[in-house]
């Protein structure tokens with residue numbers, strides 16, 4: 558019953574998280590697009606920086622952007638903030654359900670660090686708070702006035718964070734905490750800097766004062782960071798479907814390389830409308846992705862070594878899988894907390910093992926993400942046996 562409720566909590570919160578996340582990032586992409594496509598030349602009313610016509614959903618829209626602000630504040634002014642706040646709230650709940658309440662399965666890897674679920678969860682939460690404090694402190698420091706130097710320092714810190722977490726958590730756990738730390742900084746930017754800045758601007762207008770330029774600049778810097786961080790954060794959020802990223806021994810490097818490629822590609826989209834050619838940026842981003850694909854490719858098996866040893870029988874493989882995997886991956890799992898085979902993967906017969914041969918290689922040999930947290934105590938010898946089996950020709954049906 559408990560596992561059943563966890564699964565539903567996971568599903569419903571994830572559904573909410575993705576929905577509000579789309580609303581947040583979608584609005585942010587839309588305003589970036591508006592900014593880039595605004596027609597700044599030609600006829601336009603006084604005080605207006607640019608206008609834009611659009612058609613959507615069967616209607617025509619005509620938008621104006623003001624240089625500073627309209628002469629009179631409108632009665633209804635729409636703000637964009639709850640999308641961001643709800644994304645963070647649902648994200649923290651999801652983190653708790655998937656990683657903190659199921660820490661032994663998803664967060665802790667005893668071969669990395671044998672933490673208790675409580676310690677691991679506290680380290681996770683502390684990481685989020687600390688990331689924001691350090692990031693915010695740097696933005697407010699004199700370095701904050703040198704955007705490029707600041708970006709370089711922040712990226713170096715991101716590499717350090719990814720590496721540090723990979724020394725404490727399972728690959729999956731490390732990845733999600735890098736993502737949650739970035740996401741926390743992005744939402745905190747909205748909550749602590751961007752929205753208060755806008756509020757001060759509105760207050761100043763109401764009082765007939767000049768808005769404070771410094772606050773506007775601070776908000777613009779944080780907005781720019783959020784813009785560049787969208788692709789890295791979205792990759793991390795889907796990364797748990799891709800064991801060859803977080804399950805690799807170089808997982809922290811793969812994460813930061815993918816983040817960098819994402820930032821370069823985002824840069825291309827920010828630049829594309831400006832005069833000049835920018836496709837070189839896109840080419841650079843794609844070349845980065847291609848090099849990551851090459852660098853992570855599996856090594857060719859050592860055919861000679863496997864030729865010298867007798868072939869591994871499917872029976873021998875079955876004996877290992879039955880002991881180490883089938884407690885969870887069976888029609889009716891016997892492992893506590895599981896009510897159905899995870900991801901629908903059943904490994905409870907020789908036929909099923911033959912069918913999932915490649916996947917088994919991926920999760921138990923190339924990466925070692927299964928069994929999760931090595932809960933069933935799989936040995937290196939057993940993995941070596943599976944590896945020899947994978948390197949020999951497929952078993953006859």
Ligand code: HEC
Pocket residue numbers: 662797798799878881882883884885886892899900902904913916917920921927928929932933935
């Ligand atoms: C303690 C329970 C447990 C044990 C034991 C276990 N698994 Fe899993 N397995 C899981 C869970 C949970 C998932 C889903 C992970 C996720 O959320 O992506 C999973 C997912 C998988 C997947 C699907 C991966 C994907 O993303 O499509 C494969 C394949 C797999 N396991 C193989 C194995 C093999 C092989 C073993 C034995 C070496 C094993 N598992 C042992 C719990 C277990």
